[in-house]
Amino acid sequence: MTIASLLEPVDGTPGPRRLSHAADWMQGRTLYGGASALVAFTMARRAFPDLPPLRAAQIGFVAPVGEEIELGVEMVREGRNVTQVRSEIHAGGKLALTAFWLFAAEREANAVRPSDPPADWPGPPQENAQAMKGEGPAFIQNNFELRFGQARDADHGATIRRWARLTEQHELDPVSRLVLMGDVMPPGAMRIMQRVGPISSINWSFNVLDPESRSKDGWYLAENASQHAGAGYSSERLRMWDSDGRQVLDGLQCVAVFG
CATH class of the missing domain: 3.10.129.10 (Hotdog Thioesterase)
Incomplete structure (x- = not known):
């Protein structure tokens, strides 16, 4: 739908x-x-x-x-x-x-600093294998195509990175697309959970770095990384880059980690 x-x-x-x-x-x-x-x-x-x-x-x-x-x-x-x-x-x-x-x-810029490029650029989405096919929540299966954005055989600590795009090219303005896709990755803390258990996002704060972003073929590289986990919560940094490696979204999130 x-x-x-x-x-x-x-x-x-x-x-x-x-x-x-x-x-x-x-x-x-x-x-x-x-x-x-x-x-x-x-x-x-x-x-x-x-x-x-x-x-x-x-x-x-x-x-x-x-x-x-x-x-x-x-x-x-x-x-x-x-x-x-x-x-x-x-x-x-x-x-x-x-x-x-x-x-x-928009105003005339008095300070200019491009965001840092992502470390370990995975290459374009078509060069990466499909991820989560037939797995994960129903909203992922119904609405998104995911491809790996990390080497599958390496230790990435508490970071999850995937290429993502909507399976249907919905007629969304660029910012609406970023809002819809910006929370698509599970928290990086999932990689370091000691026991299987549910997780729940509590909040989400983000800055839009490019409100006119139109990435090639709708692909964005999305990353969630736990900056600190303990006491049943994880502080996560959420970032998104377009297909040319330009960062378009920068955010933070608090996640409850149960189990």
């Missing part, structure tokens, strides 16, 4: 909605994090259609998001260059997701 069908009920008007095409985007009891974040982002964009490009976001995954939801949105502040918007998703009468979006117009 296309992402456009999932987003169709999100018209920018606050109130109850039914995401009748959510089934293909579910991850256990809840909508996949990137999809639920995209619902909240689309709510902000459709409520205020003249916003400048998105530059940053802070998202709290509070509770499961299902088909029956209620959407809310408010303009927090509209400045000369920067506009801040809050959108929320309620489910079962309780807050399920809260998102704070920072939109900002």
Whole structure:
């Protein structure tokens, strides 16, 4: 089912909605994090259609998001260059997701520093074997094609890196595509778990480095790396690069590690 069908009920008007095409985007009891974040982002964009490009976001995954939801949105502040918007998703009468979006117009640069290229560039996706075919959550099988972005026979510590693209070339603007895909990798802490157990994203904060990104054939290299794990949680750094090795997204996430 296309992402456009999932987003169709999100018209920018606050109130109850039914995401009748959510089934293909579910991850256990809840909508996949990137999809639920995209619902909240689309709510902000459709409520205020003249916003400048998105530059940053802070998202709290509070509770499961299902088909029956209620959407809310408010303009927090509209400045000369920067506009801040809050959108929320309620489910079962309780807050399920809260998102704070920072939109900002482009200005003349007074500081320029290109992001560092990724270490151990894996080569283009077509030169890497397919990953997770017939494995993993249903939303992966239904909507994404993954290829390895690391040597399979090497020790990568607590880092997971894969090439990823949507199996259907949905008609999404570049930023919506990054929001949808930015949370696609499992946490790097999965590589170092001592026992099998569930994991759950608690929040996600990211900066958009290129709001006009259009990577070749829709492929992006996505990486999740645990920076510190302990006490049942992992601090993860999430990054994405386009097919030419330019970083387009930089983020952090707190993940609960159970078991």
